[in-house]
Amino acid sequence: MAELDYAAVRRYWNKAQPSILGPYMMEGFGFPPAAGLFRFNGERDIVRRLVQSLDRTGTVLDLGSGVGVWAEEFARHFAQVVAVEASTPLCDALRARCAVWPNVRVVHGDVRSFEPDDRYDLVFLGGMLMYLNDREVLALLRRIVPTLNSGGMILCRETTVREGVVTRSGDYQAAYRSLDVYRGLFAECRLSVSQIEPNVPYVLMQMGCDLIKRWRTVVPPRWHNPVGLGRLVYWGLRLGNPWITRVPGALGHESPRWLNHFFVLRPDTAHAGA
Numbered sequence: 001m002a003e004l005d006y007a008a009v010r011r012y013w014n015k016a017q018p019s020i021l022g023p024y025m026m027e028g029f030g031f032p033p034a035a036g037l038f039r040f041n042g043e044r045d046i047v048r049r050l051v052q053s054l055d056r057t058g059t060v061l062d063l064g065s066g067v068g069v070w071a072e073e074f075a076r077h078f079a080q081v082v083a084v085e086a087s088t089p090l091c092d093a094l095r096a097r098c099a100v101w102p103n104v105r106v107v108h109g110d111v112r113s114f115e116p117d118d119r120y121d122l123v124f125l126g127g128m129l130m131y132l133n134d135r136e137v138l139a140l141l142r143r144i145v146p147t148l149n150s151g152g153m154i155l156c157r158e159t160t161v162r163e164g165v166v167t168r169s170g171d172y173q174a175a176y177r178s179l180d181v182y183r184g185l186f187a188e189c190r191l192s193v194s195q196i197e198p199n200v201p202y203v204l205m206q207m208g209c210d211l212i213k214r215w216r217t218v219v220p221p222r223w224h225n226p227v228g229l230g231r232l233v234y235w236g237l238r239l240g241n242p243w244i245t246r247v248p249g250a251l252g253h254e255s256p257r258w259l260n261h262f263f264v265l266r267p268d269t270a271h272a273g274a
Contacts, residue, residue, distance in 0.1 A: 004173045006112075009131050012172050013086065018067050018093035029212045030230020035205060038238060040069055042201030043157070047073075050155060050195065050264055051122055054078075058121030058149060063111045063140075064128035068094035074124070075101040082118065086110045112136050116147040123148065125156040130174045134185065141189040145267055154191065154265040157199060158182065159258050176258060186265055195264040202260035208233045210257070 017027055019036070047070075059080040062071045067090055071083035075098065083098065084107045085091040091108045098104040107114065111128060123144050129137050144154060159176050166176045177185075179196060186193055211233055 003167065004131065004133055004175060005169075008171065008173050010086070013090065014088055016087055016090060018089045029209055029233075030225060030228075031205075031208070031234050032231055035208075035230075035234045038234075039201045039205050042204075043199060044073055046197060046199070046201075046262060047124075047155065047157075048077075050197070050262060051153070053151075054121045054153065055149070055151065058152070059118055061116065061118075061120045061123045061144070061147075063114070063123065063125050064131075065094050065106075066090050066126070068097035070124060070126050071098055071104055071106075072101065074122070075104050078122070079103060080118075081105070082107060082120075084109055084111055084114050111140060116143060119147050119149050120144075121149050121152045123152075123154045125154065125158075127157055127159065129156060129158050129182075130176060133175070137185055138188055141186070141191065145189060145191065148267060152266075153194075154263075156182075156263040156265065157260065158263065159202075159260050161258065179261065182263060186263070187268075190268040191265040192268045193263055194266050195262075197262045197264075199260035199262060204237050205234075206258055206260075208237050 019027070019033065056077055057079045059082065060074040060078045062074060062081060062083045065071045065083035065085040066087075068083060068085075071081050071094060074081045081098075081101075081104045083094060083104055085094050086109060088108070091106065095106050098106060112132070129140075132140065141154070148154070159174070160182070161176045161178050163178050165178070165181055168174045168176070183193055208230075212229065215229070
């Protein structure tokens with residue numbers, strides 16, 4: 001069972017760079033901002049497909065909004081968006097990005113204490129559950145489920161591992177759970193997993209991060225960050241997409257270590273009213 005130090009989690013995100021690379025954990029590799037946009041655009045296409053059946057006159061609850069790229073995306077397609085973010089620098093960036101969208105309400109607060117005050121057609125958790133211990137995951141989901149409109153969904157995008165739970169400690173803390181562990185948590189909240197989809201854009205860019213990390217282990221320190229390395233890796237991955245993501249498996253390697261998946265969750269009608 002994961003046990004995270006929430007004080008450490010808060011410290012990390014209150015120092016995070018308010019850029020599209022920062023919340024994606026892609027800072028420090030020399031990637032251009034276009035790399036973050038490339039990943040977001042790929043994920044955006046997946047999300048648009050997964051939510052296409054939802055009522056666009058309804059409200060979206062975006063928990064852990066970061067710099068607001070998802071809140072802005074939802075504002076373009078839904079009547080109302082409630083965006084919740086705890087990090088001060090990220091929330092400031094969120095407010096600035098969404099200032100031109102009158103249908104976005106920004107809430108500066110911790111999702112652990114957030115009390116839903118509306119009904120929602122979509123609740124989006126874009127990399128939030130990995131920063132919560134199991135008991136807080138359960139408490140959050142149990143608060144959200146009763147607020148879903150008929151036909152509504154919870155959409156999670158979470159970093160995953162192949163088996164069990166891997167907990168990162170130190171300055172950056174997170175709990176990476178396997179698909180089976182997540183299924184168990186969702187079942188405890190009487191949520192059915194109607195679809196699980198691999199986040200290929202995440203895997204592609206994570207391969208780039210891993211490649212640069214390996215480069216730094218085999219070359220002298222003065223060559224750890226040569227000018228243009230991040231850009232070269234980014235363009236190599238982009239031009240090699242999608243076949244390059246199949247190379248590690250074909251060679252028998254489990255790379256990258258961290259995966260990422262979208263989970264489409266709906267209330268379990270078999271237990272409705274139980």
